[in-house]
Amino acid sequence: MTEFIELMLPELATQYPDLQVQVNIAGSGTLVNQITEGATADVVLLAGANHMDRLQSANRFHSPVPVARNSLTVVLSSDVGGEATTLSDLQDEGLQGAICADGAPCGALALAFSKASDLDLSNATREPNVKAVLSKVLRGEVDYGFVYRSDARLVGDELATIEPQGLDLFITSYSLALADSDEVSLSFLELLTRPEAAKLLEELGFLRP
């Protein structure tokens, strides 16, 4: 989402040249903790319905509007890229995996998938966020990692991916909540939900909301 927001902000700036935008980028759980402990925000973009529920129950934000959805894929480090092709290969060879921490939506998805399939992820390292998982795979410090499709798309052909059956059924959704329905916030919402934005999101590897 970082890349998407960075591409959208210049558009907002053309509408409101004098607007000063402050962006606080962090995992959804961290953001909700910050807001429930008193941080202020005009708009909040979160992944994962549970985090949005926590935000809604603690603060007076307007009902969230879905912006995009995302699902996971498994990226392989260049060391294993050619050889392992299925998840059971990864398991049998005792390769080192990485997933997001339990509280992050990407971690929750990976753990839910592991529960539903017979994939044992108890030995995978739980990284603070999905970018940390991706960089560990890129550096070859782990052999495979569960990352969002959009993050796998970012590194392009650099990493091989495998698509375990059923992994695409585990989906997280991003939604935007506004603190006030002032003009700028509404314009931002309009910007993120119009067809051009949806097209850009698809190019970045996201699913339509």
Place this chain on the structure above:
Amino acid sequence: MRNRLPRRVRVLALLVVALVAMPVVSLLWRVPWSRMPSLLTEQVVRDALLLSLLSSVLAAFAALTVGIPVALLLSRMEGVLASVTRALIMLPMVLPPVVGGAALLFAFGRKGTLGSALEEVTGLVLPYSLGGVVLANAFVALPFVVLTIEGSLRSLDPRFELAAASLGANEFKTTVRVVLPMVRGSLVAAGFLAWARALGEFGATITFAGNIPGKTQTLPLAVFVAMETDQEAALAMSVVLILISLGVLLTMRERWWPAR
């Protein structure tokens, strides 16, 4: 007899002490005390607590073992070379732990300069193992060991060593039987200080050793994860860390500053 402090200095100092205590008190205020026993016996918490105790004790001993020779060497060095060596050894103390962890990864990681050779020759992989946690903890604890021991070595009266030598003790015997026993107190203090530092280690551990529940997830890492999933468990674990740290500071107070 010392003169009385000016009133405004006393008031300001007490205000600062209150400000420092405030966050800790506020945290304790939020702790669900009645649920403490059940929170602390959760599997994840128990695993993290045991792993933290084990890895921090091992790291303290490791830091002591390698720190003593370094402190001995530094206490004999003078001039620019001594300053440079000391700065190098102290670096992990001021470096952001995440940077320390990344540096460890570049050296001892699977793709690291030493790590890849180590894996090739012995099959040993340090990250994602207890060894990796101990290495990360010892790395950040080492400066405390060296600093503490070097200080008391420098204040030793050199005549004891001369006496031992004149009585026929060789260099090794003088060091082990005369010098080190005389700084026994600071060895203990260094060990406890290293242990306390290792127990609270977060950044280097998660960067270098990863975060695998039951394997490399120490208490601070478990607190970090629980802050987003189970805040009450995070608070319960924080209480344990606060109590242990306070306990160390209070027990060791006479080692760091003279008792009144």
